[in-house]
Amino acid sequence: MRAAVFHGPADIRVEDVPDPRIERPDDALVRITHACVCGSDLWIYRGAEAWYRPGMRIGHEWMGVVEAVGPEVRTVRPGDRVIAPFAFSDGTCGFCREGLHTSCPRGGYWAGAGDGGQAEAIRCPLADGTLVRVPDLVAGDEALLRAILPLSDVMSTGHHAAVSAGVRPGTTACVVGDGAVGLCGVLAARRLGAERVIVVGHHQERLALARRLGATDVVTARGDAAAAAVAELTGGGARSVLECVGAQPAMETAIAACRDGGTVGFVGWPHGVRIDAGAQLYGRNVGVRGGVCPARAYIPELMADVLAGRLDPSPVLDLVVPLEEVARGYAAMDAREAVKAMVVTG
Amino acid sequence: MRAAVFHGPADIRVEDVPDPRIERPDDALVRITHACVCGSDLWIYRGAEAWYRPGMRIGHEWMGVVEAVGPEVRTVRPGDRVIAPFAFSDGTCGFCREGLHTSCPRGGYWAGAGDGGQAEAIRCPLADGTLVRVPDLVAGDEALLRAILPLSDVMSTGHHAAVSAGVRPGTTACVVGDGAVGLCGVLAARRLGAERVIVVGHHQERLALARRLGATDVVTARGDAAAAAVAELTGGGARSVLECVGAQPAMETAIAACRDGGTVGFVGWPHGVRIDAGAQLYGRNVGVRGGVCPARAYIPELMADVLAGRLDPSPVLDLVVPLEEVARGYAAMDAREAVKAMVVTG
Numbered sequence: 135m136r137a138a139v140f141h142g143p144a145d146i147r148v149e150d151v152p153d154p155r156i157e158r159p160d161d162a163l164v165r166i167t168h169a170c171v172c173g174s175d176l177w178i179y180r181g182a183e184a185w186y187r188p189g190m191r192i193g194h195e196w197m198g199v200v201e202a203v204g205p206e207v208r209t210v211r212p213g214d215r216v217i218a219p220f221a222f223s224d225g226t227c228g229f230c231r232e233g234l235h236t237s238c239p240r241g242g243y244w245a246g247a248g249d250g251g252q253a254e255a256i257r258c259p260l261a262d263g264t265l266v267r268v269p270d271l272v273a274g275d276e277a278l279l280r281a282i283l284p285l286s287d288v289m290s291t292g293h294h295a296a297v298s299a300g301v302r303p304g305t306t307a308c309v310v311g312d313g314a315v316g317l318c319g320v321l322a323a324r325r326l327g328a329e330r331v332i333v334v335g336h337h338q339e340r341l342a343l344a345r346r347l348g349a350t351d352v353v354t355a356r357g358d359a360a361a362a363a364v365a366e367l368t369g370g371g372a373r374s375v376l377e378c379v380g381a382q383p384a385m386e387t388a389i390a391a392c393r394d395g396g397t398v399g400f401v402g403w404p405h406g407v408r409i410d411a412g413a414q415l416y417g418r419n420v421g422v423r424g425g426v427c428p429a430r431a432y433i434p435e436l437m438a439d440v441l442a443g444r445l446d447p448s449p450v451l452d453l454v455v456p457l458e459e460v461a462r463g464y465a466a467m468d469a470r471e472a473v474k475a476m477v478v479t480g
Numbered sequence: 481m482r483a484a485v486f487h488g489p490a491d492i493r494v495e496d497v498p499d500p501r502i503e504r505p506d507d508a509l510v511r512i513t514h515a516c517v518c519g520s521d522l523w524i525y526r527g528a529e530a531w532y533r534p535g536m537r538i539g540h541e542w543m544g545v546v547e548a549v550g551p552e553v554r555t556v557r558p559g560d561r562v563i564a565p566f567a568f569s570d571g572t573c574g575f576c577r578e579g580l581h582t583s584c585p586r587g588g589y590w591a592g593a594g595d596g597g598q599a600e601a602i603r604c605p606l607a608d609g610t611l612v613r614v615p616d617l618v619a620g621d622e623a624l625l626r627a628i629l630p631l632s633d634v635m636s637t638g639h640h641a642a643v644s645a646g647v648r649p650g651t652t653a654c655v656v657g658d659g660a661v662g663l664c665g666v667l668a669a670r671r672l673g674a675e676r677v678i679v680v681g682h683h684q685e686r687l688a689l690a691r692r693l694g695a696t697d698v699v700t701a702r703g704d705a706a707a708a709a710v711a712e713l714t715g716g717g718a719r720s721v722l723e724c725v726g727a728q729p730a731m732e733t734a735i736a737a738c739r740d741g742g743t744v745g746f747v748g749w750p751h752g753v754r755i756d757a758g759a760q761l762y763g764r765n766v767g768v769r770g771g772v773c774p775a776r777a778y779i780p781e782l783m784a785d786v787l788a789g790r791l792d793p794s795p796v797l798d799l800v801v802p803l804e805e806v807a808r809g810y811a812a813m814d815a816r817e818a819v820k821a822m823v824v825t826g
Contacts, residue, residue, distance in 0.1 A: 229740060229741070232741060234741040234765060236763070236765070237740035237741065237764060237765070298767075370574075385757065394575060394580055394583035395575070395578065395583065403758065403762060404758040404762055406758070407756075407757040407758060408754050408757070409755040409768075410753075411731065411746065411750035411753040411754070411755055411768070412753060415768070415770075415771055416746075416749060416750055416770075416772060417771060417772055418583060418771060419583070419770065419771035419772065419774075420771070421644075421768065421769030421770070422755075422757070422761070422767065422768050423743070423767030423768070423769070424761075424765065424767070425762040425763060425765035425766070426763055426765065
């Protein structure tokens with residue numbers, strides 16, 4: 135089959151690779167129909183992840199149709215449409231039962247040393263714990279499929295930022311970052327009842343999209359000036375701040391924009407981010423919470439809202455490329471010509 | 481009057497200073513009867529606080545009897561016994577109403593550039609917002625007064641650690657540090673319903689006291705070995721960890737001892753503490769929350785429990801010195817011969 139393979143910075147190729155097959159009794163084999171390029175794939179593309187070696191597969195956001203299952207699989211069967219979170223998990227351990235599937239001791243992440251999601255097919259281990267069935271009613275409804283696809287990562291991650299930041303009805307949230315996660319953070323904060331959602335970003339088109347998705351205010355300043363603008367808008371800072379970038383300046387802005395006693399929810403892999411507990415948190419009682427998103431815990435409730443027409447993250451997918459041209463998706467995102475690329479196969 | 485004055489590392493002297501007086505209409509003048517030496521005073525004593533200049537007064541934990549009040553003071557009057565939190569605040573701003581009195585824009589801290597609490601008397605600004613009346617029934621009951629005194633800081637701070645770490649009935653808490661704050665953290669965690677309280681410390685006598693105060697397990701290993709021991713005892717780490725030291729190794733142990741998805745509550749002034757958001761928090765979704773304790777918010781509920789006989793932090797006060805000999809209290813704490821010194825005047 136065909137799959138995207140990382141060969142080095144700015145060098146993603148689609149190549150022939152061995153077909154995946156059922157290897158363990160709890161595996162499922164899934165024919166991928168839709169996938170995405172993630173912001174974290176871009177770090178790899180840019181050569182910022184030293185552990186990512188040439189020859190590794192790539193892509194961890196995917197949806198498809200089950201082709202075959204191992205003898206122990208109970209919850210999905212061939213022909214079912216399924217969506218996967220970006221991490222697999224057994225669904226039965228203490229962490230999975232608590233909704234923290236990313237800490238499942240038997241779990242792991244797609245791509246890297248394993249199969250990637252930017253491919254024609256994938257072997258899914260721990261299928262019962264990992265895959266979520268998409269109801270048959272969506273068959274052929276491409277708009278609806280495109281609204282469900284972001285639940286595999288980016289929409290769930292925006293939701294995790296909002297949950298981690300403690301967004302509640304009637305509160306004010308501030309979203310730092312106008313990328314795909316930040317835009318989904320806007321949707322998530324509104325969905326959880328935030329009355330006011332302030333977005334800090336620098337790209338006019340994305341900020342305009344943020345407004346369409348529910349942002350009430352935008353701040354285009356940077357650093358301390360951005361935090362000061364949020365403080366001015368809110369009379370002292372936002373109670374919940376969603377750090378949706380994963381870089382030192384964004385974390386600093388997020389903490390500074392947070393109201394004393396409030397919480398920063400962070401969800402982007404924090405590249406080299408250090409927090410000074412004394413200077414940044416202590417005197418103001420600002421909390422920091424978040425991490426890798428347990429998307430598996432969130433997909434069912436978010437999918438219910440998508441199916442009911444109450445949630446639509448599809449606007450973040452502003453470029454569609456066929457699998458063979460996935461490199462074009464990376465290049466467009468790298469050049470900030472696209473927010474997020476959707477990859478279609480077949 | 482007589483008051484403790486900082487003259488340099490290991491040099492605290494009790495000297496004649498000008499008598500305090502009512503300066504503003506919302507001031508109260510309080511004759512101090514009991515005070516404490518705080519672990520944070522020890523950092524000053526050791527010369528670790530560069531901003532603390534010779535000639536500055538010291539002491540921020542105190543209790544006494546009101547001698548006079550300004551014309552605007554409504555809630556206390558001469559003759560009332562009162563206890564003060566270690567920060568003053570107006571009691572009316574948004575932060576005070578939310579219970580975050582340490583963020584009151586009109587508030588501030590005792591000692592340093594202002595009056596100190598290791599003294600015969602003190603001027604208390606914002607008296608209505610700051611002082612808490614101690615019921616008359618305690619008059620002359622030295623044991624009860626000694627149980628109330630720690631609410632000014634150390635017991636409230638231990639409680640703040642437990643609240644920040646999210647201790648709830650039935651959970652497991654881990655307290656890092658066997659100093660006075662850690663011991664109060666044990667009391668606080670039990671009071672909030674923790675079924676199991678594991679203390680990480682290194683001093684046999686203090687650990688024995690921790691057990692008397694409610695600790696169920698003690699860990700004497702350090703660093704990674706301490707975290708491994710907590711993980712072993714709990715099957716993966718404690719859901720709530722109270723970091724009661726304020727130093728880099730303690731924070732590292734606290735985060736490592738925390739269960740994935742759990743929370744570290746930190747309350748010691750974090751001297752040079754840096755948190756690596758990627759390596760320490762992200763993959764495990766460990767949250768960090770806490771800071772300077774809004775003691776004013778907690779004193780009423782904690783005092784009610786002391787008066788009802790449900791809470792007694794007085795065992796942390798294991799040395800009593802008269803004001804004139806306060807330097808002996810510092811020396812004993814510095815040498816770890818005392819957990820915490822109580823200072824009596826008059």
